Amino acid sequence: MSELEASLPASPLGTEHRRGSELEASLPTSPLGTEHRRESELEASLPTNPLGTEHRRGNATQVANAHLGTVELRIPSKPEWVAVARLTIAAIANRLPFSVEEIEDLKLAIAEACTNVIQSESGADSIEIVVETGSAELKIHVRDHGAIRVRQAVAAPLGGVPVEGGLGVFLIQALMDSVEQSANPESGNQLVMTKRVGS
Amino acid sequence: MDIKVNVRESGGDAYVVELGGEIDVYTSPKVKDAITELIDQGHYNLVINLERVRYIDSTGLGVLIGGLKRVREHGGSVNLVCTNPQIRKIFDITGLVKIFGIYDDEIGAQKALA
Numbered sequence: 251m252s253e254l255e256a257s258l259p260a261s262p263l264g265t266e267h268r269r270g271s272e273l274e275a276s277l278p279t280s281p282l283g284t285e286h287r288r289e290s291e292l293e294a295s296l297p298t299n300p301l302g303t304e305h306r307r308g309n310a311t312q313v314a315n316a317h318l319g320t321v322e323l324r325i326p327s328k329p330e331w332v333a334v335a336r337l338t339i340a341a342i343a344n345r346l347p348f349s350v351e352e353i354e355d356l357k358l359a360i361a362e363a364c365t366n367v368i369q370s371e372s373g374a375d376s377i378e379i380v381v382e383t384g385s386a387e388l389k390i391h392v393r394d395h396g397a398i399r400v401r402q403a404v405a406a407p408l409g410g411v412p413v414e415g416g417l418g419v420f421l422i423q424a425l426m427d428s429v430e431q432s433a434n435p436e437s438g439n440q441l442v443m444t445k446r447v448g449s
Numbered sequence: 450m451d452i453k454v455n456v457r458e459s460g461g462d463a464y465v466v467e468l469g470g471e472i473d474v475y476t477s478p479k480v481k482d483a484i485t486e487l488i489d490q491g492h493y494n495l496v497i498n499l500e501r502v503r504y505i506d507s508t509g510l511g512v513l514i515g516g517l518k519r520v521r522e523h524g525g526s527v528n529l530v531c532t533n534p535q536i537r538k539i540f541d542i543t544g545l546v547k548i549f550g551i552y553d554d555e556i557g558a559q560k561a562l563a
Contacts, residue, residue, distance in 0.1 A: 329475035336504075354504075354535050361506050365474045369508075417507040417543055424542045 323379040325364070327394065332364045335379055342381050343388060347447050355425040356388065356445055362418035363392040363441050372396025372439070387427075387446040395438035452476035453501070454483045463494040463562050465555060469501030472509030480509065484516040493525025496558040500530055505539060517549065526550070528558040 323338050325331040336357040343353045360379065367377050374396030382389040423429050426443040433439045453469035464487050472480055487495060497513065499505070517527045528550040531537055540546045552558040 329473070332474055333471070351535065351538075357504070358506055358539070361473060365506065365508060368474060417510055421507055421539070421542060 318385060319383050321381040321383065323381075324376050325379070327364075327368050327374045327377050327396070329365075329368055331377075332361050332368070335360050335364050335377075338379070339381065339388075339390070342383060345383065346386065346388065348445075349448075352445065352447070352449075356390075359422045359425050359443055359445070360390060360392065362422050363390075363443070366418050366441070367392070367394045367396065367439070370396065370399055372399060374438075386448075387444055389442065389444045392441045392443075393438050398433045398435060399439060452479055454479055456483055456487065459496060459555070459559055461494070461562075462492060463496060463559055464492045465496045465498055465559075467498040467501070471504040472502060472512070473504065473506050474508045477508040477512045481512045481515065484512065485519075488516065488519050488523075493520040493523040494562045495520060495525070495527045496530060496555055496562065497527060498530040498555055498558075499536055500532065502531075502533065502536060505536055510539070510543060510545060513549070514545070526562055528552060528561050530555050530558050 321338070321342055323335065325334055339356050339360045340353055343356050348356070364377050364379075367374055372394065374394035376394070378391075378393040380391040380393070382391075419429075419431075422441070422443060425445075427446050427449050428442075428444045430442045431440070432442075451470040452472060453467075455467040455469075457465050457467070459465045466480075466483055466487070468480060470476065484495070484497075495516065497516075513527065513529070520527055529540075530552050531540070532553050537546075537551065540549065540551060550558065550561050552561065
């Protein structure tokens with residue numbers, strides 16, 4: 251087992267299937283009582299050349315550079331799956347020298363991004379999460395192919411009681427170092443956020 | 450992923466809603482139901498104890514804000530008990546520290562309701 255494989259959630263909700271250098275942790279029969287293997291899958295693939303460094307799969311070079319990779323996760327666009335995104339990002343962030351507080355920030359940010367998709371009721375069936383892992387930062391893409399939208403952040407007002415929704419994007423912007431949103435019919439809705447170690 | 454909700458009377462007309470676990474888009478409806486039920490029964494002074502909450506996101510904040518709005522309509526109040534620095538940080542970032550009374554223990558939160 252490579253270091254990358256070992257670092258991923260040790261079958262948080264079920265069994266693991268290894269295929270070559272890919273790790274797929276399917277979300278299977280147990281939590282919701284139905285088969286979810288095709289609906290939700292965790293794929294961690296080592297990119298061929300993430301930062302210009304040669305990757306030789308299955309040898310020491312791969313292990314040494316394992317944190318410089320890309321992890322892809324797709325979850326159903328349903329509330330009960332958001333915790334899986336949180337667990338995954340925590341496992342990935344643990345590979346970098348993030349503080350406990352920074353990891354909590356990442357967990358909240360990715361959960362808010364997923365929650366935005368779910369609550370938008372845009373018709374998206376699933377949420378795609380791509381995590382680019384650098385040596386000192388994580389760049390997280392959250393995509394869906396529901397109705398096109400860009401959600402604006404709603405800051406808490408200085409006086410009075412704030413609105414009950416809309417704080418999600420505000421929190422993401424507060425906790426992450428950079429946040430970009432885009433939407434077009436071809437690529438769908440995308441939120442890209444970056445968190446640097448020690449920021 | 451779990452959420453525990455325990456409601457108890459705390460003297461006077463105040464009630465304590467003790468929460469434990471994670472409050473997110475999946476679990477927050479259970480919290481909302483508990484708070485709504487108390488308000489529907491005419492209890493407008495609430496202490497919500499977050500001491501055993503490990504995680505809260507914007508949907509959880511939304512539930513607390515919704516509860517506060519409803520009790521204020523009846524002259525009531527919601528005070529929170531929270532010492533977890535990560536949870537308090539979220540209230541700080543969102544400015545909700547200015548909206549809710551946040552206390553280190555239930556006794557302080559209950560006294561402030563009076």
